Amino acid sequence: MQYLVNVIDYRSESGTAEEAEAIDAFNEKLIAGGHWVFAAGLADPTTSTVIDARGDEPIFTDGPFVEAKEWAAGLWIIEAPDLDVALKLMAEGSKASNRRLEVRPVLAPPA
């Protein structure tokens, strides 16, 4: 199954060169193990725009959908047979990125 891994941060673009290097090495390992699906860093939440087009006209609002002290500063989508494998892998990811991570299952597509 697939897991979305949110990289939790409270500062903007706070990654250091050493962290970037460690994350690259960790990504290589994910790829080699067949776990890598996608990964990306995210721009600061102040750059977000919220769209609400449930009414007649779409409304665009500046800022993230929820104001929070912490936010997702990046993400991985990984493939793992179960949560224990995902947790073990991403414990290394937490070390490499020097951030806390949130591991969340992606719902399986309907059969």
Added chain:
Amino acid sequence: MRRANGHDAYDATDASAAADAREAPHARDAHNALTRAHRDEWARIVATLAKRFANLDVAEDAAAEAFASAAERWPSQGIPPNPGGWLTTTAIRKALDKLRRESTRDARHPEALLVTDTQPEPLEAIDDDRLRLIFICCHPALAMNARVALTLRMVGGLSVPEIANAFFVQDTTMGARLTRAKAKIAAAGIPFRLPDADDVPRRVSGVLAVLFLIFNEGYLATSAGSAPVRDDLTAESIRLAGLLRQLLPLDGEVSGMLALMLLIDARRAARVSPSGELVPLAEQDRRLWNAAQIAEGHTLVRERLASGQAPGRYQLLAAINAVHTDGNATDWAQVVALYYQLVRLDTSPIVRLNRAIAVGERGDLGAALALIDDLEPELSSYHAYHAARAHVLLKLGRIAASGDAYDAAIGLAGNSAEIAYLTRQRDHLSGK
């Protein structure tokens, strides 16, 4: 003691069967056999089914239905020669029936129907199943209160109302907590297998934390209005620790936990006075202590000492309690030495508070007070901190300060026996 009787259906059925003993001569035997089977086999049956169907809901429902069937049939048809096997086979059949009904409705579980054999598995595999079940219930991805509830339900076989009652929450709240935990296990992909060998020690410590929490809630209930000692919970946690030791006989901390629980629980009868007041260790009537439990605990502690391996925190706590229960009085110098060893593994303020108390009991009152006062920033809202301080201040002759500390302790304590004890100590001070 009040033991879990498992599925509620069989209590009612059994009561009506027992009422007409002439028609059902085996009713009493059947009831006993069922109670025994429930105690010995529940976890085994749930574990076997959980592995087979990879679904805790299916396992739990089918096991409960099998016990309900047994309650209906055993009184009239006799007790089967192998009750555990009968219950397992019946539970598997119930689960398959249910999945078949569901699969004809929406074809959701066709794969489950491919498994139709009902051969009992070799004992070793089943033991692994039970251990696996314990690890699932105590998975670190679950909230602590969910782990406790799941362990009592799936491994202990307590009913939802019994668990709700033990933790003073509504049945519906406890039911929802269990449902949420099982839903997370399924949705997040918590696996039905043993952790990797290198993960086992870490995961075992999580399991032990769950068992100790259950034990402590039983031993010193914190909920308002509860009985001071909940022996249903202490007995259940001791039973579960014994089961874990059967499954992991070489894990020193597992043995340490079992020894610790036995040595603490052995003092239960002497711990609360007939008037419902906590009796401190030194004033307890040692004749009321459970000698068999103490002997068993001492044997386990000696076994761990003989292993030559460095003890973990539960083994050290067990050793401390072995000293408390050895001879006619506690050798406080030994206890202090053990606490200094424990502080190196566990620097928590509670451990440091207990070390300070031991230092005071050994006679170093000034040192004890200094150690206690150091903990003020961390423990000022914890009743035991103030109680310990009050005790030392009293011995130092600082009566007014001692009275203030007792007041603070009484205001923060939650256990009725403890409040009664502290109140008497304070009133004694002021000559009331």
